[in-house]
Amino acid sequence: xxKLTGLPALYLxxxxxxxxxxxxxxxxxxxxxWLFAETxxxxxxxxxVFFAELPGMLLGSVAGALVDRANxxxxxxxxxxxxxxxxxxxxxxILGGWFRVAVLYNVALLQGILAIxxxxxxxxxxxxxxxxxxxxxxxxxxxMLFPFAGVVAPALAGLVYATGGIGAIFIADFVTFFIAAGxxxxxxVPQPAVDKENGESSNLLQDLRSGFRFVxxxxxxxxxxxxxxxxxxxxxxxxxxxxxxxxxxxxSEVATGFIFMASSLGAFVGGGIxxxxxxxxxxxxxxxxxxxxxxxxxxxxGLVRSPWLLAVTLFFLMVPxxxxxxxxxSLLQSRVPPALQGRIFALFGxxxxxGSTLSFLSIGPLVDxxxxxxxxxxxxxxxxxxxxxxxxxxxxxxxxATGLLLAVVTITVWSIPAVRxxxxx
Numbered sequence: 001x002x003k004l005t006g007l008p009a010l011y012l013x014x015x016x017x018x019x020x021x022x023x024x025x026x027x028x029x030x031x032x033x034w035l036f037a038e039t040x041x042x043x044x045x046x047x048x049v050f051f052a053e054l055p056g057m058l059l060g061s062v063a064g065a066l067v068d069r070a071n072x073x074x075x076x077x078x079x080x081x082x083x084x085x086x087x088x089x090x091x092x093x094i095l096g097g098w099f100r101v102a103v104l105y106n107v108a109l110l111q112g113i114l115a116i117x118x119x120x121x122x123x124x125x126x127x128x129x130x131x132x133x134x135x136x137x138x139x140x141x142x143x144m145l146f147p148f149a150g151v152v153a154p155a156l157a158g159l160v161y162a163t164g165g166i167g168a169i170f171i172a173d174f175v176t177f178f179i180a181a182g183x184x185x186x187x188x189v190p191q192p193a194v195d196k197e198n199g200e201s202s203n204l205l206q207d208l209r210s211g212f213r214f215v216x217x218x219x220x221x222x223x224x225x226x227x228x229x230x231x232x233x234x235x236x237x238x239x240x241x242x243x244x245x246x247x248x249x250x251x252s253e254v255a256t257g258f259i260f261m262a263s264s265l266g267a268f269v270g271g272g273i274x275x276x277x278x279x280x281x282x283x284x285x286x287x288x289x290x291x292x293x294x295x296x297x298x299x300x301x302g303l304v305r306s307p308w309l310l311a312v313t314l315f316f317l318m319v320p321x322x323x324x325x326x327x328x329x330s331l332l333q334s335r336v337p338p339a340l341q342g343r344i345f346a347l348f349g350x351x352x353x354x355g356s357t358l359s360f361l362s363i364g365p366l367v368d369x370x371x372x373x374x375x376x377x378x379x380x381x382x383x384x385x386x387x388x389x390x391x392x393x394x395x396x397x398x399x400x401a402t403g404l405l406l407a408v409v410t411i412t413v414w415s416i417p418a419v420r421x422x423x424x425x
Contacts, residue, residue, distance in 0.1 A: 009187035010129045010138065016183035017122075018145045020080070023176030025153030027087055030161045030169030034094070035104075048108045050360070055112035056353035063116040064346020065207040068339060072121045073189035077181060079118035084177040086111050091170040119349055124341035127333035128190035133279050135330040140274025142329070143322030147267035192338035211343030214336070220418035221335060224284075225351055227413045228328065231291065231406065232355030235321070237363025238298070238402045241395055246310060248392035255307040262311035266318030273319070274326045283327040284422050290320025291410040298403025302396045303386060331422060367394055 003009075055063075067075055086107050093099035130138045160168045215222050242263070246256045280286055297317035304310055328348075336344045371394030374380055380389070387396040413419055 003186055003188045005188045006129070007131075010126070012183050012187060013126075013129075014138070014141055014145070016180045018148065019176040020180035021145055021149040022153045022156070023173040024083070025149045026157040026160065026169055027173045029154050029157035030166055031090070031104075034161075034166045048104055050357070051105045051108040052112040052115070053353050053357055054109065056116045056349055057357050059113070060116050060346045060350025060353060061208060061211065061343065062204070062346075063113075064120045064343040064349075065204055065211065067117060067121045067124065067342035067346065068192075068207060069204070070121075072125045072191060072342075073184060075117055075121040076125070076184050076189065079114045079121065080177060080181050080184070082114040083111055083118075084174060086114070087170055087173050087177075091167065094166060116346065116349065120342040120345040123329060123333075123345045124192070124338070125189050127341055128192060128338055130333070132334065135333055136280045136283070136326060137275050137278055139326035139329045139333075140271050140277070140322070142271075143326045144268055144271035144275060147264045147271065147322070150264045151261070151268070192341070207343065211340055211347065214340055215344065215347065218335070220416070220420075220422045221332075223413060223416055223419050224328070224331075224422070225348055227409065227419075228348060229351035229355040230409055232352045233359045234402050234406050234409075235359075236356040237359035238398060240360065241363070241367065241398070242314070245392060245395045245399070246307075248395065249305055249310070250307050252307065255310075259307065259311045259314055262315040263318050266315035267322050269315075270319040271322040271326060274323050280327060280330070282423055283331050284419060287324045287327050288410050288414045290323050292407060294320045295403040295406035295410065298406060299400050300403075302399030302403065335422065363398070367398060371395065371397055 090099070090104070090107055093103050126138065126142075127135075156172075157169060160172060164171075215225065242260065243256060246259050250256065274280065294317050297313045300313040301310065301317060304313060332344055332348065333341065372391070373394075375391075375393045376389050380393075383397055384393075386400065387393040
């Protein structure tokens, strides 16, 4: 059988990855429903996310170097297979009656390790499959997958969980795994040429050094990587507060669901805008201009109280995020030599994990122990005209401050010539 190559292989890969992502998200939702029903506690869910992200924060660069040394097709297959086995282990623990929270944490840690191998292997492989003039369109399509799964998976998970229980959820996940793995088997996954700097005889440490040297020599790229870490810190913690923030302001779970839908729709539209364009000429301008729009919407998100206005501001807040993700991916694919891309994508992911993890650990205590208790206290009258004196005012102040900080950081980065010229050098 002749294996698929070129655009047919690329589109098959994207479609089957969408199915796999829906299956994974269904498992996450179903497991969350089952675990909360069994324990009545949200802490295990939050700690599960922490353990899943820990490998990326600590070992991302090492994983990227391993990906660059290995056959990327087999990395993708082994990572997908390992993730499926993790789901099988959880299902066996649940059905066998030996499930413990510690089992979940260990499986989440293993899933995190497999994910940091899978992600750079996928991004680096796609870089060799995508024609240069279609990078932005394909990466835009990729960015649409996550919000699409975010809309479809919870609805499917709720339906399947109600009719077939947690076991049916896992079966659906296995089916999507076999679809994705089958696609990888029937397609050609290109391999890059050997890294000229180190050659075939290099060791892992030399590969890591060459990746760091490349980033250090590219000042604009280095600044953009650090900027990505900072923005991940600003985005993640504040957006995780969407449920308590909206419920506190509106007092309505229905309004909260509607606003969440607006958020996913905004992300979907953002990816669609890039996908509709064959290529974007000034990627850095789009990335930073989009961040300024997001910063303005953060301020508006903190000022308004109407559910409709909250939905509108959150919609436009989310639109630039997948646009930026797609364009940064395209920028790395075009600027980084193929033999180094696993390392550079992994380094970018590692810095993003650091930013998001620090955000999750710090923003909650900042709101609970500092901002909300400060409402109505001495000095609060300075901000009361903007955020009020009622419950939730501390979170409103956080949203406004996030928007202002994001604007300052973005304008600072935009003022650096090496960043502005990344598309032209």
